[in-house]
Amino acid sequence: MKKLMVALLMLTAIASFASADFIGIFADDQGVECQAPIVEYEPLVVHVMAYIPNVPGGITAVEFSVANYPGSPGYPTGTATPAWDSDLVIGDIAFDISIAFSEPQYGPFAHIGTIEFLMFDPAWIGPDHVMAVVEGADCACLVVVDDLFEIVEVDGGIFTFNCTGTCVCLEDTATQDSSWSAVKSLF
Numbered sequence: 001m002k003k004l005m006v007a008l009l010m011l012t013a014i015a016s017f018a019s020a021d022f023i024g025i026f027a028d029d030q031g032v033e034c035q036a037p038i039v040e041y042e043p044l045v046v047h048v049m050a051y052i053p054n055v056p057g058g059i060t061a062v063e064f065s066v067a068n069y070p071g072s073p074g075y076p077t078g079t080a081t082p083a084w085d086s087d088l089v090i091g092d093i094a095f096d097i098s099i100a101f102s103e104p105q106y107g108p109f110a111h112i113g114t115i116e117f118l119m120f121d122p123a124w125i126g127p128d129h130v131m132a133v134v135e136g137a138d139c140a141c142l143v144v145v146d147d148l149f150e151i152v153e154v155d156g157g158i159f160t161f162n163c164t165g166t167c168v169c170l171e172d173t174a175t176q177d178s179s180w181s182a183v184k185s186l187f
Helices: 002-018 180-184
Strands: 022-026 044-051 059-067 078-084 088-092 096-105 109-119 129-134 143-146 151-153 158-161
Touching: 022 059, 022 129, 022 158, 096 109
Parallel strands: none
Antiparallel strands: 022 044, 044 109, 059 096, 059 129, 059 143, 078 109, 088 096, 129 158, 143 151
């Protein structure tokens, strides 16, 4: 009986990952592509969005940061220009950013903003440059706030510039590594 309970819990965890809420960065506003090439003197606009199928009332705020953000060193290297969907912004995307909305943003993909990258020096962002949405440094949190102003922890997505192999949108987790064979072996 104990093994059956463990097996059921693992299956529930596997199923719940498929619908996990997360904040991601995408090359399109549909939340399909999480990688794109960047070339000199051609702007690349990426979309920051929250995938929130489990937050039906929408979100009123987000807090996160982006690891490995290339920054905006300016000419002759490159620029990164964020444009958020709200004027209520505190912080910096590379350290800890909080964005609040006056009206709830609804999902399943709630648009948070865009970032336009313009590269002048090809050495600025090389092959397989990965940015990851992570916890903000000030709050040590990666969250959305729902329409009832309750904090909901979410996962962070991954965006890859100049992908040369298999590039994923989300990090693997222990539940993803579990398979039906592993569950059956418990018996």
